[in-house]
Amino acid sequence: MPSVYIIIVNWNGLNDTSECIKSIQNISYKDYNIIVIDNGSNKDESKELSIRFPEVITLRSEKNLGFSGGCNLGIRYSLEKNADYILLINNDTVVEKDFLEILIDNAVKNSSIGLAVPKINYYSKRSNIWYAGGYISKLRGAAVTKGKGKRDNLYNENKYVTFATACCLLIDKRVINDVGLMDEKYFLYLEDADYSVRSYRSGYKILFVANSKIYHKINKSTLKENNFIPLYYNTRNRLIFVKKFYKNLFYLSLTYMLFIFSFKCMIELCMGNFIKVKVIYLAFKDFFLNKSGKAELYV
Numbered sequence: 503m504p505s506v507y508i509i510i511v512n513w514n515g516l517n518d519t520s521e522c523i524k525s526i527q528n529i530s531y532k533d534y535n536i537i538v539i540d541n542g543s544n545k546d547e548s549k550e551l552s553i554r555f556p557e558v559i560t561l562r563s564e565k566n567l568g569f570s571g572g573c574n575l576g577i578r579y580s581l582e583k584n585a586d587y588i589l590l591i592n593n594d595t596v597v598e599k600d601f602l603e604i605l606i607d608n609a610v611k612n613s614s615i616g617l618a619v620p621k622i623n624y625y626s627k628r629s630n631i632w633y634a635g636g637y638i639s640k641l642r643g644a645a646v647t648k649g650k651g652k653r654d655n656l657y658n659e660n661k662y663v664t665f666a667t668a669c670c671l672l673i674d675k676r677v678i679n680d681v682g683l684m685d686e687k688y689f690l691y692l693e694d695a696d697y698s699v700r701s702y703r704s705g706y707k708i709l710f711v712a713n714s715k716i717y718h719k720i721n722k723s724t725l726k727e728n729n730f731i732p733l734y735y736n737t738r739n740r741l742i743f744v745k746k747f748y749k750n751l752f753y754l755s756l757t758y759m760l761f762i763f764s765f766k767c768m769i770e771l772c773m774g775n776f777i778k779v780k781v782i783y784l785a786f787k788d789f790f791l792n793k794s795g796k797a798e799l800y801v
């Protein structure tokens with residue numbers, strides 16, 4: 503059995519993280535360790551997690567490193583412990599008992615597979631899909647997921663894809679040795695699209711595993727703190743992503759996004775949503791000022 507280190511990034515999400523851990527502790531796969539990164543929570547939740555789950559490794563960062571930074575902290579620790587595989591999983595998920603066993607079984611059968619992703623359904627409506635594979639849209643600078651909202655039984659076959667969501671992502675340590683850690687410039691959102699492109703360009707295949715399944719609550723951490731966090735980072739990071747990987751298409755993509763977001767701003771202004779317009783403006787402004795990483799949004 504390959505050893506797997508499971509990394510959960512926690513940010514003010516004690517109850518969700520606890521439910522996630524309990525779910526993982528019931529899985530059929532045995533050679534695993536759980537690492538929780540308490541990523542600058544307002545209150546040090548690593549202490550409470552250590553009490554609730556003494557067998558779980560807890561690491562505390564005094565400041566919020568973002569999703570990518572939190573994952574990297576756990577990845578470095580895992581590699582020091584000679585992990586064969588690393589599994590990134592959102593704290594607002596629960597898993598099926600055999601999900602990891604199925605992922606590992608598929609990953610070890612083909613040495614060309616560097617990343618493997620399960621089917622991810624909605625927590626609140628478990629027969630409906632949230633992720634069943636995905637691809638990169640160069641023009642939009644976005645990762646596009648397949649199957650969203652559709653019935654679970656419509657996606658029952660494994661397939662190679664070009665986008666792997668970090669909501670639940672199994673990474674072979676060879677990939678990390680070859681392509682490195684996650685890019686912390688994004689802070690939040692699109693770091694998984696970035697990692698998918700880097701892995702794919704390095705010759706690794708990305709496998710969607712249809713009969714491995716988890717359930718996702720969707721944006722629990724970011725939305726509880728600030729409803730505009732996803733809008734800001736998704737907007738800014740799409741521009742960063744395109745400029746990094748598709749320089750020949752950058753100005754075409756920029757023109758497209760300026761048009762789309764201008765139209766969106768007009769709609770939001772008509773609806774009186776002035777703050778959303780300001781957030782979009784700040785995202786474009788920060789991109790042109792070469793600001794990356796964590797942003798302080800005072801809106």
